Amino acid sequence: MPQTSEHTVKSYEDELTELARSISEMGGLVEKAISNATDALIRSDHELARATVAADKKVDAVQRQIDEMAVSIIARRQPMAADLRLVIASIHVANDLERIGDMAKSTARRSTQIEGLAMSSQFKNGLRHMGELALRQVKNALDAFAARDKDVAIDVVERDTEVDALYVSLFRELLTYMMEDPRNITMCTHLLFCGKNLERVGDHSTNIAEQAYFLATGNTMTADIDDLKRKQIKS
Amino acid sequence: MPQTSEHTVKSYEDELTELARSISEMGGLVEKAISNATDALIRSDHELARATVAADKKVDAVQRQIDEMAVSIIARRQPMAADLRLVIASIHVANDLERIGDMAKSTARRSTQIEGLAMSSQFKNGLRHMGELALRQVKNALDAFAARDKDVAIDVVERDTEVDALYVSLFRELLTYMMEDPRNITMCTHLLFCGKNLERVGDHSTNIAEQAYFLATGNTMTADIDDLKRKQIKS
Numbered sequence: 001m002p003q004t005s006e007h008t009v010k011s012y013e014d015e016l017t018e019l020a021r022s023i024s025e026m027g028g029l030v031e032k033a034i035s036n037a038t039d040a041l042i043r044s045d046h047e048l049a050r051a052t053v054a055a056d057k058k059v060d061a062v063q064r065q066i067d068e069m070a071v072s073i074i075a076r077r078q079p080m081a082a083d084l085r086l087v088i089a090s091i092h093v094a095n096d097l098e099r100i101g102d103m104a105k106s107t108a109r110r111s112t113q114i115e116g117l118a119m120s121s122q123f124k125n126g127l128r129h130m131g132e133l134a135l136r137q138v139k140n141a142l143d144a145f146a147a148r149d150k151d152v153a154i155d156v157v158e159r160d161t162e163v164d165a166l167y168v169s170l171f172r173e174l175l176t177y178m179m180e181d182p183r184n185i186t187m188c189t190h191l192l193f194c195g196k197n198l199e200r201v202g203d204h205s206t207n208i209a210e211q212a213y214f215l216a217t218g219n220t221m222t223a224d225i226d227d228l229k230r231k232q233i234k235s
Numbered sequence: 236m237p238q239t240s241e242h243t244v245k246s247y248e249d250e251l252t253e254l255a256r257s258i259s260e261m262g263g264l265v266e267k268a269i270s271n272a273t274d275a276l277i278r279s280d281h282e283l284a285r286a287t288v289a290a291d292k293k294v295d296a297v298q299r300q301i302d303e304m305a306v307s308i309i310a311r312r313q314p315m316a317a318d319l320r321l322v323i324a325s326i327h328v329a330n331d332l333e334r335i336g337d338m339a340k341s342t343a344r345r346s347t348q349i350e351g352l353a354m355s356s357q358f359k360n361g362l363r364h365m366g367e368l369a370l371r372q373v374k375n376a377l378d379a380f381a382a383r384d385k386d387v388a389i390d391v392v393e394r395d396t397e398v399d400a401l402y403v404s405l406f407r408e409l410l411t412y413m414m415e416d417p418r419n420i421t422m423c424t425h426l427l428f429c430g431k432n433l434e435r436v437g438d439h440s441t442n443i444a445e446q447a448y449f450l451a452t453g454n455t456m457t458a459d460i461d462d463l464k465r466k467q468i469k470s
Contacts (some may be wrong), residue, residue: 028465048357054241064455071320071323074313074319075316075319078312078313084306084309085306088306088326091323091326091327125244171424173419175424178420179420182414185413185414186410189410192424193431196428214314220299223452
């Protein structure tokens with residue numbers, strides 16, 4: 001089997017590339033999952049919801065692969081400082097991506113519980129906007145990680161407040177719906193958790209961006225921000 | 236400075252012990268945090284809530300320490316198979332503990348938003364019970380990890396359904412409150428998320444138990460359970 005022998009003679013460089021490729025594959029899967037989960041929710045598309053839930057198994061499988069790959073690289077290649085940081089960061093990023101996948105799965109599941117709720121088009125737009133924003137945060141965080149781009153990483157962390165703000169306004173609107181008609185309450189709580197899921201996608205993107213910043217600069221973003229604040233206070 | 240030199244001459248064995256000690260320290264901190272957050276919620280104790288939120292910084296700091304320790308052990312000691320698995324598992328467990336800490340912090344924060352809601356003593360008992368159950372799950376998962384006890388690990392995973400069931404009954408009761416009086420809705424949504432937080436503590440405990448199972452047996456729990464099911468179907 002030539003394929004197997006090809007795999008076994010892979011160079012160290014190839015293995016690191018393969019690890020990066022797997023992170024990017026996993027990223028593609030969860031991006032698709034968030035997009036599908038949001039669509040399923042807005043369009044009440046149960047078929048798409050079920051497909052989204054089923055697709056999460058693949059995300060989990062890729063995470064296990066990344067974990068195994070990372071451990072195997074560490075064990076056999078004994079990577080030095082920078083490479084070791086990259087391999088460990090990959091484990092963290094895969095973990096955050098797996099949780100983002102879970103958020104999509106949860107949203108897809110809940111979407112099937114919402115039937116016949118007349119969402120205003122304003123509300124649907126808010127939800128769509130939040131889904132797009134969360135998706136953009138994931139994409140940018142992964143780009144920052146792949147390119148070790150500290151500016152993109154900072155941008156992701158700063159823009160998390162936008163996702164949070166959208167969640168707060170969604171939350172307020174849902175409260176109004178619930179107060180207007182108690183029969184809406186059960187469905188609205190599902191929507192509340194869907195909104196919360198998207199807000200948490202934003203948080204996980206921030207975690208990924210922080211890993212990217214660390215790879216790019218060797219410092220944690222929090223430490224650098226604290227440092228900057230101290231300098232500003234002094235000046 | 237004798238202390239520094241003492242640290243630098245630490246043996247490999249000492250370093251692994253230190254890593255285990257840090258996991259156990261972090262475990263103690265988050266157990267305390269869950270217990271305090273639940274108390275703050277049930278007793279409307281804002282002082283305790285603020286202290287719980289503040290204490291989470293320490294949890295985050297210990298996680299960073301564990302991460303650095305793990306990376307440093309891998310880089311300098313190049314651990315072999317079993318030890319390497321332990322070190323990598325420690326990174327995963329510290330990650331789950333950090334999230335459990337976040338759940339406690341979120342619950343403590345929300346507890347200060349609930350003022351003057353007349354919770355029935357039955358409801359408070361349900362909340363207390365759920366807090367105790369979540370706490371026990373964390374404790375047992377950490378015990379399973381420390382002792383590499385596969386039976387305790389399986390027990391934790393199996394009992395997660397108990398936490399889930401309590402959450403579902405809490406959820407139903409909250410819906411009733413909301414429907415009875417729309418003025419309760421805002422506070423009830425906070426309680427809903429507090430319940431969800433405890434339910435997620437159960438999920439993170441399950442993750443820790445799965446790491447424990449893997450260290451104990453070398454297999455993933457899911458694979459073994461699938462295997463068992465296949466055998467049962469055949470027989």
